[in-house]
């Protein structure tokens with residue numbers, strides 16, 4: 001009856017995960033991609049940025065002469081090659097894009113290159129041809145948001161799309177936005193010798209983070225580096241050129257060599273033919289879905305950044321698997337409270353669940369009290385041996401049933417450490433159960449162990 005059991009529009013990480021899981025369930029599946037296989041994460045996001053951060057991290061390490069001297073190591077003057085670092089990122093992207101494309105082909109997913117549009121219930125149009133499918137998933141992702149007044153030329157004023165190419169190293173670069181993308185790029189650029197001016201419209205840096213983490217990040221990741229900061233200041237106008245001219249809302253004019261616009265991302269939901277099925281995205285352009293990823297239109301589902309639930313690669317994949325389960329008639333939801341988020345600065349940040357203000361608000365609304373405990377990397381044997389003791393772990397929990405509400409870590413390998421807390425939240429473990437679990441010694445994971453034990457000892 002139908003050309004396919006399932007057509008997925010968008011071959012990003014969300015669409016990819018859905019396609020693989022659909023094939024595992026025996027569904028005849030096609031995936032439509034207008035641009036590069038792998039979407040934002042593989043081509044313009046997670047992967048190239050982490051490749052650049054890996055190189056930048058090594059440069060930072062080798063330049064930390066005092067730190068090395070304390071370990072008995074001395075190195076001469078360090079050389080690095082910008083073009084080779086950029087090449088490392090490009091090669092990594094190609095490798096992962098090929099692996100992703102091959103995995104789809106090997107499992108028998110039909111890849112249709114072209115822009116997909118909904119053409120009515122259970123219909124998708126690509127390259128003037130209409131395909132029918134029992135179910136359709138929209139996984140079209142997002143793109144950088146550029147606020148009004150900012151002109152992007154892709155060379156001197158650019159977004160992360162161009163930034164990840166590392167085409168040049170501007171001597172002085174303004175970064176607009178202090179979210180995770182702005183922070184990661186500031187880590188790359190400062191390691192490679194650039195000076196930065198970070199401009200944040202809200203009153204504090206890193207407004208989405210737990211306040212203790214934001215404060216510590218300012219002390220560890222911003223203050224000691226070549227980064228000047230503005231908070232509560234809007235970049236009203238940005239004009240590309242040499243120099244780039246930035247007009248700030250406080251009346252100041254900055255003249256810099258380049259400007260990275262890292263002011264968030266917007267969903268790709270326009271021109272998708274949604275009107276043919278009577279679906280309207282919300283005011284911010286996101287396609288709203290219920291906890292099964294259903295859009296409300298029969299046989300039409302949506303996952304990933306375009307839903308705005310949690311704009312992270314692994315959240316998109318988790319939704320991709322869950323939606324296929326629902327399509328197969330098995331109820332499955334995604335537990336967003338246990339999905340960790342990470343920032344790959346040096347040192348890293350990892351967090352899961354609620355920030356302290358969010359937990360406090362929930363506690364007031366629902367009538368319980370919260371407990372907060374913190375432990376430091378300064379007392380951790382492994383961190384001391386590494387000579388990298390900057391960092392904290394902060395655990396927020398309910399006083400009544402002792403389950404975790406949120407865990408926030410800034411410190412060495414925080415992006416790996418956070419997973420134990422994510423599992424604990426997913427499995428509704430109590431802080432007391434966690435305190436009795438055994439962590440290998442000496443490991444960084446004992447930072448969390450210490451935080452859990454503090455709760456036990458304080459009662």
Ligand SMILES: Cc1cc2nc3c(=O)[nH]c(=O)nc-3n(C[C@H](O)[C@H](O)[C@H](O)COP(=O)(O)OP(=O)(O)OC[C@H]3O[C@@H](n4cnc5c(N)ncnc54)[C@H](O)[C@@H]3O)c2cc1C
Nearest residue numbers: 010012014034039040041045046116141304305311312313
């Ligand atoms: C610089 C940067 C760093 C990041 N780092 C991380 C990180 O470290 N960890 C993390 O979890 N997340 C990270 N992210 C976020 C992550 O990339 C996204 O959350 C993730 O890519 C979302 O996946 P998706 O499948 O929803 O959409 P996308 O990856 O955006 O894929 C959507 C795909 O759909 C295609 N498409 C759109 N419209 C159509 C159409 N009409 N027809 C056909 N195809 C279409 C697009 O071309 C695209 O390929 C980063 C993002 C950026 C920008």
